[in-house]
Amino acid sequence: MMTNTDVDGRTIAVIRTTLEDAQSHLPDLIEAAVRGEEVLIATEGMQGEQIVRLVPVAARRRRKAGSAKGLFEMSEDFDAPLPDFDEYQ
Secondary structure: OEEEEEEOOEEEEEEEEEHHHHHHHHHHHHHHHHOOOEEEEEOOOOOOOEEEEEOOOOOOOOOOOOOOOOOOOOOOOOOOOOHHHHHHO
């Protein structure tokens, strides 16, 4: 069953299906979730307890080398031996 729901001022499609139907239509449900539709899978019957919500994995942001430049400073002796380890040297 597909309905439209207002979320934060925007309308999204909500697909509610049973576990049995989801097993036979999983590829279609995954595509719908990737498109931004909310996919809810419930236990027996359409009014059953919601057990799963399909959501797409958020895209990873690419890290940029040097993006923290100037945010911190290291002292000149940051790699000097620590006094606590004198007995091990």
